[in-house]
Amino acid sequence: MDSVAAQTPAGSPAVGAPAERREGREKVTGRARYAAEHPLPGRAYGWPVAASVARGRVRSLDTSGALEQPGVLTVLTPADAPRPAEPDDPTLRVLQDDRVPHHGWFVALVVGESLEAARAGAAAVRVEYAAEEHDVLLTADHPAAYTPERANGGNAGRRLRGDPEAAFAAAATRVDVSYRVPPLHNHPMEPHTSTAHWDGDRLRVYASTQGATTVRATLAALFELPEERITVTAEHVGGGFGSKGTPRPDVVLATMATLRTGRPVTVAIPRRMLPAATGHRAPTLHRLRLGSGPDGRLAGLLHEVTTYTSRVKEFTEQAAVPARVMYAVPHSLTEHRVVPLDVPTPSWMRAPGEAPGMYALESAMDELATALNRDPVELRIANEPDAEPDSGKPFSSRHLVECLREGARRFGWSARDPRPGTRREGALLIGTGVAAATYPVLVAPSAASAEALPDGTFVVRINATDIGTGARTILAQVAADALGVPLERVRSEVGSTDLPPAPLAGGSSGSSSWGWAVHQACAELAARLAEHSGRVPEGGLRTLADTKGTADAESPYARHAFGAHFAEVAVDTATGETRVRRLLGVFAAGRILNARTARSQLVGGMTMGLGMALTEGSTTDPVFGDFAESDLAAYHVPSHADVPDVEAHWLDEEDPHTNPMGSKGIGEIGIVGSAAAVGNAVHHATGVRFRELPLTPDRVLTGLRAARR
Amino acid sequence: MDGPHHETGTGDRARESARPTGPGPGASGGGGALGTLPDACRSTTTLRVNGVSHTLTVDNRRVLLDLLREDLDLVGAKKGCDHGQCGACTVLLDGRRVNSCLLPAVALDGCEVTTVEGLPALAPPEDREDGENGGDPLHPLQRAFLERDAFQCGYCTPGQLCSAVGAIAEAVAGHPSHVTDPAAPSGEPVPLTREEIRERLSGNLCRCAAYPHIVEAVEDVLP
Numbered sequence: 064m065d066s067v068a069a070q071t072p073a074g075s076p077a078v079g080a081p082a083e084r085r086e087g088r089e090k091v092t093g094r095a096r097y098a099a100e101h102p103l104p105g106r107a108y109g110w111p112v113a114a115s116v117a118r119g120r121v122r123s124l125d126t127s128g129a130l131e132q133p134g135v136l137t138v139l140t141p142a143d144a145p146r147p148a149e150p151d152d153p154t155l156r157v158l159q160d161d162r163v164p165h166h167g168w169f170v171a172l173v174v175g176e177s178l179e180a181a182r183a184g185a186a187a188v189r190v191e192y193a194a195e196e197h198d199v200l201l202t203a204d205h206p207a208a209y210t211p212e213r214a215n216g217g218n219a220g221r222r223l224r225g226d227p228e229a230a231f232a233a234a235a236t237r238v239d240v241s242y243r244v245p246p247l248h249n250h251p252m253e254p255h256t257s258t259a260h261w262d263g264d265r266l267r268v269y270a271s272t273q274g275a276t277t278v279r280a281t282l283a284a285l286f287e288l289p290e291e292r293i294t295v296t297a298e299h300v301g302g303g304f305g306s307k308g309t310p311r312p313d314v315v316l317a318t319m320a321t322l323r324t325g326r327p328v329t330v331a332i333p334r335r336m337l338p339a340a341t342g343h344r345a346p347t348l349h350r351l352r353l354g355s356g357p358d359g360r361l362a363g364l365l366h367e368v369t370t371y372t373s374r375v376k377e378f379t380e381q382a383a384v385p386a387r388v389m390y391a392v393p394h395s396l397t398e399h400r401v402v403p404l405d406v407p408t409p410s411w412m413r414a415p416g417e418a419p420g421m422y423a424l425e426s427a428m429d430e431l432a433t434a435l436n437r438d439p440v441e442l443r444i445a446n447e448p449d450a451e452p453d454s455g456k457p458f459s460s461r462h463l464v465e466c467l468r469e470g471a472r473r474f475g476w477s478a479r480d481p482r483p484g485t486r487r488e489g490a491l492l493i494g495t496g497v498a499a500a501t502y503p504v505l506v507a508p509s510a511a512s513a514e515a516l517p518d519g520t521f522v523v524r525i526n527a528t529d530i531g532t533g534a535r536t537i538l539a540q541v542a543a544d545a546l547g548v549p550l551e552r553v554r555s556e557v558g559s560t561d562l563p564p565a566p567l568a569g570g571s572s573g574s575s576s577w578g579w580a581v582h583q584a585c586a587e588l589a590a591r592l593a594e595h596s597g598r599v600p601e602g603g604l605r606t607l608a609d610t611k612g613t614a615d616a617e618s619p620y621a622r623h624a625f626g627a628h629f630a631e632v633a634v635d636t637a638t639g640e641t642r643v644r645r646l647l648g649v650f651a652a653g654r655i656l657n658a659r660t661a662r663s664q665l666v667g668g669m670t671m672g673l674g675m676a677l678t679e680g681s682t683t684d685p686v687f688g689d690f691a692e693s694d695l696a697a698y699h700v701p702s703h704a705d706v707p708d709v710e711a712h713w714l715d716e717e718d719p720h721t722n723p724m725g726s727k728g729i730g731e732i733g734i735v736g737s738a739a740a741v742g743n744a745v746h747h748a749t750g751v752r753f754r755e756l757p758l759t760p761d762r763v764l765t766g767l768r769a770a771r772r
Numbered sequence: 773m774d775g776p777h778h779e780t781g782t783g784d785r786a787r788e789s790a791r792p793t794g795p796g797p798g799a800s801g802g803g804g805a806l807g808t809l810p811d812a813c814r815s816t817t818t819l820r821v822n823g824v825s826h827t828l829t830v831d832n833r834r835v836l837l838d839l840l841r842e843d844l845d846l847v848g849a850k851k852g853c854d855h856g857q858c859g860a861c862t863v864l865l866d867g868r869r870v871n872s873c874l875l876p877a878v879a880l881d882g883c884e885v886t887t888v889e890g891l892p893a894l895a896p897p898e899d900r901e902d903g904e905n906g907g908d909p910l911h912p913l914q915r916a917f918l919e920r921d922a923f924q925c926g927y928c929t930p931g932q933l934c935s936a937v938g939a940i941a942e943a944v945a946g947h948p949s950h951v952t953d954p955a956a957p958s959g960e961p962v963p964l965t966r967e968e969i970r971e972r973l974s975g976n977l978c979r980c981a982a983y984p985h986i987v988e989a990v991e992d993v994l995p
Contacts, residue, residue, distance in 0.1 A: 083918060088907065090926030091914040091933065093848020093888040100847040133808040176808075178842070179833040252852045252860055252927040252979050301850070301927030302979050334853040531925030531980050659921045663982060667924060670981030695857035695977060703970040706983040 077543035077550040078724060081659035085535045085555070086299065095299040098256040098271040103327035106258070107136055109320045110181035111312075112171035112188045113336050114163040117197035117688025118374075118405040121161040121170050121190060128187035129173050134180030136324055138188065139172040145319045147285035153376050154342075154408050155281065157312045158319070163192065164374045165407045166689035167339025169312060174320045174328060197405040199688045201371045203241070203348045208369055208400040214381035215415055216570075222387060222453055225394035227352075230363030234354025238430045242351065243755040244382075244419040246681040246690060247344035248698050249412050253301020254334055255341045257317040260327030268295045270314050273303040274567025276526050279560040281310045282318060290560075298558040300530040304671070305411030307530070308569040311341045335694045338681065342410025343690075345370045346683075347382045349423035353431045359445045361392035366424060369400045373408035377401065380409065381416030385735075386424050387453035388501050388623055390446040395453075405688060411569065413671060414731035417502050418738070422675070422756065425498035425739035430752065433483075439497050439743070440467050440476060440627075451621035459620035459720035462651035463499060466627040466714065470497070470649040473712065474629040484750030491633045493644075494748025498739035500626035500650070502732040504721050505572040508611040510563035511580035513542065513588040515604045520552045523584065527557040527577040528568040532730060533660030534577065540656060541578045541724055545585035555581075563607065571624075571728030574656055575721065576614060582723045584608035620720045624727040626650035628669065628740035634748045639764030641745055643673055645708040646737065651716045653727030661729055665711035668733020673709075674701040675734070676741035680757040806831065815878040821846065822890030828877075836872040836880060837861045840887060848888035848930040852977070859976035862931035862938075863887045869938030871975075888930035891937060913937060916989035924980035932976045936990045939972040940964065944995065964994055 089095035114121075126138040139145075144158035157169050171188050175181030211220040231237060258269040266288060272278050275295040283290045300307065313330045320328035332340055352365040366386040372378045383397035412418070432439035444464050450457050471477065479495055480486070486493040511525040523542045527534045539555040546553065556562055566576050587606040592599065631644040648669050655661045678699035682691040692698040711733065718725050738756060745763070746752050751770045753762065806814055809831060818827045821844060828843055837854075840846040840863070849872055852860030856871040863872045864886040872885075886893075891911040892900050901910040913933055916922070923929040943949075946959040951971045962968065969987050978986070 084921065086926070087918045087921075087923075088910075090923055090929050091888075091917045092892075092908040092910070093846070093930045094908065095926055096847060097850075097927065099851070100841070102845055133810065133813070177831060177834075178838055179831045183833075250979055252858065252925065252977065253850070254852070299926060301852075302925040304979065331851070334855065334857075531923075533924075660924075663921050663924055663980070663985060666984060667981040670983065671979075694855060695853050696855065700977055700979055701981065701983075702974040702977055703983050703987070704974040706981065707966075707970070709981075709984050 077540040078656055079654065079658060080540065082536050082540055082550060082657055084533055084660065085539065086529065097253055097299050097301055098258055098269045099329050099331050101258050101269050103260055106327040106329060107174050107176055107324055108178045108181040109172045109174050109316055109328050109330035110185040111169045111316065111332065111336060112173065112185050112190065113339065114166055114168045114170050116163055116192040116194040117166045117199060119163050119192045119194040121163060122193045123191045124171060125189040128189060129184035132180055132184045132187055134176040135184035136174045136176060138184065139174070139319055139323060141170065145322050148287060150281065150285055152309060155310060155312060155315050157315055165339065165405055166687055167336060167407055169340065172316050172320060174324055197688050199404050199406050199683050200685055201346055201348065201369065201402055201404065203369045205402040208402045210398060210400050211377060211379050214379040214384070214399045216381050218381045218384045220379065221398040223396050227363040227365050227394040227396045230394035231352050231354035231365060234362045235357050236355050236431065236434050238351065238353045238427055238434055240351050240427055240430055240754060242349040242423040242426060244347045244422060245756060246346045246683060247412055247675060247679055248338045248681055249304040249306035249343065250337065250695065250698065250700055251302030251304055251306060254331050254337055255307060255311050255313045256329065256331040257314040258327060258329040259317040259321040261321060264292060266293045266318065268314060268318065270295050270297050271300050271307060272297050272310065273300065273307045273528055273530055273569050275528060275558065275560050276564045277567060278310045278314055282314065285315065286318060293560065295560045296558060297528050300528060303530045304413045305415060305569060306342050308411050308567055338690050338693050339407040342408060344412035344415065345372065345380045345409035347380055347419045349382065351423055351427035353427050355431060355435065359435050359437050359442050361390055361446050363394040364390065364392045365396040367398050369402065371402045371404045371406055373406050374403055375408045378409045380419065382420035382423070384416045385420045385501055388451060389424060389499065391448035391452060406683060407689065413668065414502060414735045417731065417735040418675065421500065421736045422738045425736050426742055429496065429743040429746065438481065440471050443467060443499055454621055456619065456621040459622045460716055460718040461623070461625060462714055462716055463625040463627070466625055466649040466651050467499065469712070469714065470627040470629050470647060473649065474647045476629065483747050486748070490635055490637045492636060492748040493631070493633050494744045494746065495629065495631045496740045496743030496747055498628050498736040498743060500628060500732050500736035502571055502624050502735055504575065504622035504624060504727045505570040506575040506579065506614050506722060507566035507572055508609065508614045509565040509576045509580035510607065510609045511565070511577065511584045512563050512605060512607045513581070513584035515588055515592060515599045517599050517601055517603060520554065521546055521548065522554045522556060523581050524556045524562045525577055525581060526560055526562040526565045527573060529557055530568050532568060532573060532664060533657055534568065534573060536660060537574055537656045538577055538581050541581050542585045545582045546589050571730040571732065575726055575728055578656070578724050578726065579614050579722045580608050580610045583610060618720065622721055624650065624652040624732045626732050626736065628737045630740040630744040632741060632744040632748055634745055634763060636767060639760035639767065641677055641758050641763055643677070643707065643741060646673060647710045648712065648733065648737070650711065650713045650729065650732055652713060652729045652732060653716055653718045653721055654725040655713055656724060656726055662711050664729050665733040666709045668731060669709055669711065669737045670701055670706050672734040672737025673706065673741060675756060676738035677757050678705065817878045817881045819880055819883055819885055821885045822887060823893060830877050832876065832878050834877045836875040836877050836885070839877040840872065846887050846889055850927050850930060852927065859935060860928050860931040862935045862976060864934055864938055867941065869935050888933050891933060894937065912993045913989065916992040920985040920989040920992070922985040922989040923982050928976060928978045932973065932978065932986055935973055935976045940994065943968065966991070
């Protein structure tokens with residue numbers, strides 16, 4: 064076939080169809096290669112040495128034992144490591160001086176001809192420290208706490224409307240409660256890994272990252288190379304959940320090591336080192352004050368969050384931000400306070416801000432419903448705003464009420480007896496809970512190219528990253544519809560900086576940002592083809608689109624996705640164990656681009672919320688200053704047996720104000736609110752309110768016993 | 773077990789099957805480090821992997837996972853934690869599932885290993901999906917994973933697949949699990965309910981949480 068009917072819609076649209084993942088076959092056969100899996104002649108392996116004090120200096124670093132290990136090639140230390148330029152992100156300033164800002168900070172990298180040699184070498188490095196007093200404990204009244212101008216994501220550190228203190232004090236019904244969310248770890252299944260090597264004068268890097276464009280830009284700046292001489296490939300990435308959103312130390316270390324040795328070098332950060340070296344969700348302490356009239360309508364809302372950051376850089380989890388979006392309230396304070404401590408640097412983890420913030424807000428709304436003796440679904444509906452409370456902007460679309468009603472219908476909420484602690488099955492207490500969800504619609508400019516080939520097929524090219532989201536597949540779907548051709552005739556190439564530059568897979572913005580550029584490139588290509596009467600010239604026809612100035616234009620609308628979670632739990636009164644029996648979510652997230660991959664992503668987010676509610680929690684050890692639960696034996700991510708029945712549904716929401724596809728992004732909203740729904744169900748089951756996550760058996764049993772006394 | 777004084781030369785078979793990994797001689801095992809490794813620290817071992825025999829001289833510290841990935845370029849088995857905590861490295865050893873990151877390779881002389889790359893060959897020919905256009909053939913469970921979208925990032929997937937194939941065989945052989953009715957007759961095949969599947973696959977973590985779809989995919993291929 065040498066011509067295509069570019070303007071004829073080809074049957075049913077590709078967008079929305081449950082198309083199978085294009086890389087699926089490679090993944091189920093083991094053929095998909097991840098960052099450590101590129102065999103290169105003479106490849107060596109780097110193994111980091113992590114600081115074992117919480118604060119201080121490296122006094123001496125003896126590498127002789129390491130260098131005596133057979134197969135150890137070299138040891139990079141702060142004394143002799145290459146000296147790249149100053150990075151924008153200070154967490155990438157590795158091996159540059161003797162300062163130890165936190166436990167787990169890398170103080171050396173051993174490079175060996177084999178993994179075994181590198182590991183043995185790392186164990187043989189002798190480090191003496193001049194340890195200093197450290198402070199790693201977050202408290203709500205910490206004297207060093209301050210309100211930053213900006214929390215993460217460019218959000219204002221503090222927002223005040225009206226006189227919330229007075230409104231709260233005068234309210235007929237008041238809830239004044241505190242919640243604690245512990246440090247949480249991303250733990251993608253593939254550790255942070257980079258393989259770097261020289262191909263002539265070209266630096267080639269296979270990176271496990273959510274955004275190769277930024278990795279290349281960072282390497283170019285650090286190592287003073289033109290971007291044209293660097294290729295960063297991220298064809299398959301074993302999850303990220305925020306922790307691979309920007310370059311992490313592995314890629315800097317691998318590049319330094321290949322500079323030093325001249326060999327290809329792979330640095331895969333060992334699992335136990337990941338939480339301290341690659342970021343985590345900072346703990347958040349929440350004080351929530353909700354005051355309402357007898358009708359349940361909010362009169363005053365105060366959400367104050369205290370969190371920490373490291374001494375390396377300021378990162379403030381923006382957990383008070385969702386309270387600026389959710390409910391109609393005339394008087395409101397939302398404020399973050401952050402305490403710099405001698406802790407590992409926190410970073411993005413799936414729905415930064417929204418996940419812990421909505422746990423607190425949606426738990427407090429449940430407490431208010433209990434205090435008012437109102438149904439928690441109806442209480443939320445009673446507080447539905449006409450416009451975004453903080454900005455006053457109209458919503459581009461908001462179907463929270465519909466999500467709540469549809470969820471209630473599917474879940475069987477109407478049969479619920481609101482009295483807590485009354486449903487018993489032997490030693491089990493059964494309860495159900497609800498919580499709302501929200502996540503902003505974020506989008507960034509992107510480039511993309513589209514090409515028509517003489518054989519009637521098409522190729523779209525974009526340096527998008529498929530971290531398991533289905534980006535390859537979705538972008539082909541967007542392209543097929545924009546071109547008006549069947550999906551089978553469109554190929555998509557992603558995951559390399561040799562393709563048109565694109566922003567990261569993060570902030571639930573990937574599909575919106577990339578899809579917009581792909582849509583634009585394909586629309587232009589379709590127009591060009593129409594000029595050619597649908598005939599593709601020899602050598603093909605190509606368009607290149609860039610959405611700069613379009614995708615990042617200020618919107619007059621407040622753009623957010625919304626959702627509602629419903630949970631049923633069984634709490635064992637003998638053991639204190641809480642088990643989720645079912646989780647059901649209904650989302651209004653714009654147009655869903657691929658029904659199959661969307662369901663998987665939403666279920667995955669909801670399940671991570673289940674983990675946040677019941678099993679996931681890390682503790683900062685006050686003495687050694689690092690996480691007590693660093694690896695997957697101690698930090699419990701949900702396993703098969705924890706996840707019985709999770710359903711994700713969505714409304715057919717149309718939003719003309721987001722992007723040409725009308726999509727909103729679905730990577731994060733699944734985790735937002737799901738922990739609150741579980742916690743609220745535990746209260747409904749037991750009659751006891753727990754305000755610290757996770758709801759582990761020890762905590763639940765202690766609470767149940769205290770309530771009995 | 774083969775001692776340190778076992779002949780260290782690599783057999784012809786090894787030469788055929790092993791990918792050259794380093795500049796040194798004896799590139800068939802342990803990476804280039806073998807060149808400087810004392811004799812006492814390496815051993816020769818013979819494994820059958822996906823039906824092919826390999827004789828390799830390896831660093832005594834080398835675990836099966838690294839032998840598969842580094843020496844044989846079978847990268848389907850994944851390294852998630854290197855400590856037996858996540859299950860991403862699950863392969864079948866003499867038909868039983870194991871965490872390959874925990875097993876020193878030199879202790880496995882004479883063993884039969886099946887990795888995700890070898891799963892299709894385990895299925896009866898009539899159940900196997902031949903590769904289209906020269907692509908890989910698929911085990912029915914691999915096909916079911918595709919149909920159920922039982923993965924996202926794909927990193928735990930090979931381990932989930934090997935683990936599920938092993939778990940089905942264990943249930944057929946009558947091995948009980950934590951959730952098996954204690955009154956069930958001993959030695960009889962255990963019916964794999966959803967609860968049984970979930971319990972038996974709980975050693976394989978999936979941070980994307982494809983769990984419900986994995987369970988559906990396993991149900992699709994139950995005997």
